[in-house]
Amino acid sequence: MDAVPPTSxxxxxxxxxxxxxxxAALRQLADSGASGLALVKIAKELGMSGPxxxxxxASRDDLLGALITDAYEDIATALTAVDLTGSPRAALHLLxxxxxxxxxxxxxxxxxxxxxPVPGYTAPPQTLEHARAALGPFxxxxxxxxxxxxxxxxxxxxxxxxxxxAPVAAWVAGHLPAADLAAAGTALAxxxxxxxxxxxxxxxxxxxxxxxxxxxxxxxxxxxTDLLADAFGLH
Amino acid sequence: MDAVPPTSxxxxxxxxxxxxxxxAALRQLADSGASGLALVKIAKELGMSGPxxxxxxASRDDLLGALITDAYEDIATALTAVDLTGSPRAALHLLxxxxxxxxxxxxxxxxxxxxxPVPGYTAPPQTLEHARAALGPFxxxxxxxxxxxxxxxxxxxxxxxxxxxAPVAAWVAGHLPAADLAAAGTALAxxxxxxxxxxxxxxxxxxxxxxxxxxxxxxxxxxxTDLLADAFGLH
DNA sequence: CGCAACAGTTATAGTCTCTAACACAAGCGA
DNA sequence: TCGCTTGTGTTAGAGACTATAACTGTTGCG
Numbered sequence: 001m002d003a004v005p006p007t008s009x010x011x012x013x014x015x016x017x018x019x020x021x022x023x024a025a026l027r028q029l030a031d032s033g034a035s036g037l038a039l040v041k042i043a044k045e046l047g048m049s050g051p052x053x054x055x056x057x058a059s060r061d062d063l064l065g066a067l068i069t070d071a072y073e074d075i076a077t078a079l080t081a082v083d084l085t086g087s088p089r090a091a092l093h094l095l096x097x098x099x100x101x102x103x104x105x106x107x108x109x110x111x112x113x114x115x116x117p118v119p120g121y122t123a124p125p126q127t128l129e130h131a132r133a134a135l136g137p138f139x140x141x142x143x144x145x146x147x148x149x150x151x152x153x154x155x156x157x158x159x160x161x162x163x164x165x166a167p168v169a170a171w172v173a174g175h176l177p178a179a180d181l182a183a184a185g186t187a188l189a190x191x192x193x194x195x196x197x198x199x200x201x202x203x204x205x206x207x208x209x210x211x212x213x214x215x216x217x218x219x220x221x222x223x224x225t226d227l228l229a230d231a232f233g234l235h
Numbered sequence: 236m237d238a239v240p241p242t243s244x245x246x247x248x249x250x251x252x253x254x255x256x257x258x259a260a261l262r263q264l265a266d267s268g269a270s271g272l273a274l275v276k277i278a279k280e281l282g283m284s285g286p287x288x289x290x291x292x293a294s295r296d297d298l299l300g301a302l303i304t305d306a307y308e309d310i311a312t313a314l315t316a317v318d319l320t321g322s323p324r325a326a327l328h329l330l331x332x333x334x335x336x337x338x339x340x341x342x343x344x345x346x347x348x349x350x351x352p353v354p355g356y357t358a359p360p361q362t363l364e365h366a367r368a369a370l371g372p373f374x375x376x377x378x379x380x381x382x383x384x385x386x387x388x389x390x391x392x393x394x395x396x397x398x399x400x401a402p403v404a405a406w407v408a409g410h411l412p413a414a415d416l417a418a419a420g421t422a423l424a425x426x427x428x429x430x431x432x433x434x435x436x437x438x439x440x441x442x443x444x445x446x447x448x449x450x451x452x453x454x455x456x457x458x459x460t461d462l463l464a465d466a467f468g469l470h
Numbered sequence: 471c472g473c474a475a476c477a478g479t480t481a482t483a484g485t486c487t488c489t490a491a492c493a494c495a496a497g498c499g500a
Numbered sequence: 501t502c503g504c505t506t507g508t509g510t511t512a513g514a515g516a517c518t519a520t521a522a523c524t525g526t527t528g529c530g
Contacts, residue, residue: 009528010476017477035270040517051519052478060518115350115442131444150461153454161449189458192448196455200435207350209366213427214396219388220431223424226385227466245497245507252508275486286488287509295487472530479524486517493510500502 018056020046022070025063029108034064064112065124071109072130078102079134084141088234089226091141092194096225100202100217107206114203132171135191139175142190143183145232151189158192159185190232197224253291255281257305260298264343269299299347300359306344307365313337314369319376323469324461326376327429331460335437335452342441349438367406370426374410377425378418380467386424393427394420425467432459 024042039053039060057063082098084091103110147155162169162184172187173179201224204210205217259277274288274295292298317333319326338345382390397404397419407422408414436459439445440452 014476038517039519048477049479050517051480051521054519055477111350115346115438128447148465150465151458154451154458157449157451157454161451164449165447192451192455193459196435196439196459197432198435199439200431200433203350203438204431204434212400214392214399216389216392216396216427219392220427223386223389224428224431227462230383230385230466231462243497249507273486274488283508284510285486286490286511289488290508474529475527477524477526479522481521481523483520484518487515489514490512491510492512493508495508496506498503498505500504 014056018066021053021056021063022067025067026109029067029112030106033108034112037064039063067109068112069124069126069130071113072127072134074109075099075102075113076130076133079137082137084137088141088144089229091137092229092234093222093225095137095141096194096198096221097218099198100205100221103202103206104217110202110206114199114206135195136171136175138191138194139172139187141234142194142232143176143187145186145190145234147186147189147232148230151193151231154189154193155185158188162188186232190228193231194225194228197228249291253301256288256291256298257302260302261344264302264347265341268343269347272299274298302344303347304359304361304365306348307362307369309344310334310337310348311365311368314372317372319372323376323379324464326372327464327469328457328460330372330376331429331433331456332453334433335440335456338437338441339452345437345441349434349441370430371406371410373426373429374407374422376469377429377467378411378422380421380425380469382421382424382467383465386428386466389424389428390420393423397423421467425463428466429460429463432463 021042024045025037027045028037028041037060039057040050043050043053053063057066078098079095082091082094084094086094159181162172162181169184172184176183176187198221201217201221210217256277259280260272262280263272263276272295274292275285278285278288288298292301313333314330317326317329319329321329394416397407397416404419407419411418411422433456436452436456445452
């Protein structure tokens with residue numbers, strides 16, 4: 001899950017224990033939710049006693065934060081692994097289905113990412129990085145688009161964002177065939193719109209809010225994706 | 236917030252105390268999040284001591300449930316109060332902006348509705364009622380639509396849902412000018428798609444995930460709404 | 471080989487939910 | 501008006517959990 005660190009015999013054991021703790025935490029998360037995650041229960045499951053866990057995670061929130069970071073990284077990896085060589089529209093469908101599949105196969109992890117339950121919480125800088133990694137493929141897909149009028153205002157805003165924020169411009173440029181400010185705006189607009197739509201549909205599905213409606217999440221997502229592809233003139 | 240119940244002198248006081256508790260709970264929710272909501276702190280704030288609250292709410296979850304129900308009812312009320320007499324497209328924009336405004340002015344309440352953090356949680360039957368009430372206006376707006384091909388599969392699914400589920404069919408019919416099965420499918424598809432899109436954008440905004448992007452939530456929502464209106468041929 | 475850093479322990483403070491047992495007050499009928 | 505039932509509140513306390521403190525044993529590095 002992490003790149004190999006200075007692998008001294010001790011830090012290796014440490015990393016392994018950290019992973020075991022995370023595994024146990026994910027198991028608890030899966031059947032008790034975030035509120036049911038208790039350090040003391042994890043410790044018992046691992047055969048250690050209570051406070052020992054604090055050697056590995058500074059607090060319960062720290063552990064949760066690590067899980068969130070992992071989940072972000074994981075979904076970003078899944079999305080960047082998607083094969084984009086087909087038509088942009090096909091690629092977009094693939095991305096959407098990958099995102100959804102990741103979420104429905106491990107809903108507890110998706111719920112972990114989904115919102116920020118705690119007001120005081122501030123995402124670690126890594127999160128921004130992973131969010132960008134996850135959004136990257138969408139940029140590539142939309143870069144070739146010829147957008148229709150309704151998305152014009154969004155493109156304008158996104159373009160001005162890229163103009164103001166150099167790192168963002170560089171990030172976007174890295175996913176475009178040619179560094180073009182107009183294309184950057186289009187790509188950003190498409191990516192953010194796609195992300196919002198995906199999040200909406202998937203989050204409602206994962207939260208079980210579609211139950212009793214004929215399990216239409218996949219159909220819904222396909223339709224939405226097509227609409228977006230149409231709006232950006234993806235062929 | 237509730238209709239006047241059998242207003243005996245005692246049950247009146249009871250209802251008032253329940254409301255005060257809810258108010259205090261909402262206050263705590265606003266600055267500590269759901270995890271920071273503690274019955275004992277609420278009690279202290281109201282000058283009572285701990286366990287007294289259990290006369291009014293069976294448990295912490297019961298209180299949270301009441302808050303969720305209230306929030307659902309509130310947003311449903313806001314949406315049903317929207318003036319739909321203009322063009323369908325204008326009405327849709329109004330609905331979207333009403334939904335968003337409700338969410339951003341009281342994010343803590345929106346976050347309460349948004350997801351189901353606890354796996355074991357089952358929504359009370361009232362919730363379904365309120366969800367339908369909230370979705371009703373969208374049905375009306377989309378009833379007149381002439382949908383484009385991409386939404387076809389969604390319409391087909393929704394139509395078959397209405398055919399299988401008589402209460403749903405009745406509910407939908409109540410928001411249509413004429414009871415027509417094709418129109419019902421279209422209306423349901425539009426409403427569910429709109430709901431998903433709205434939820435996606437608003438939830439990302441409320442969770443602060445758009446920060447640093449030039450505060451584009453309103454523009455984003457407008458564009459999405461227009462795309463959906465186009466897809467359904469709303470004039 | 472010795473010691474510093476680390477992994478783990480028990481004890482304990484403090485917070486929180488929720489139950490139990492009890493005290494008091496208010497409203498209702500006779 | 502009296503008395504009883506019902507409801508409202510109290511304190512005491514069990515049990516779960518987070519987190520810190522103080523301490524013990526172990527490991528591996530210089």
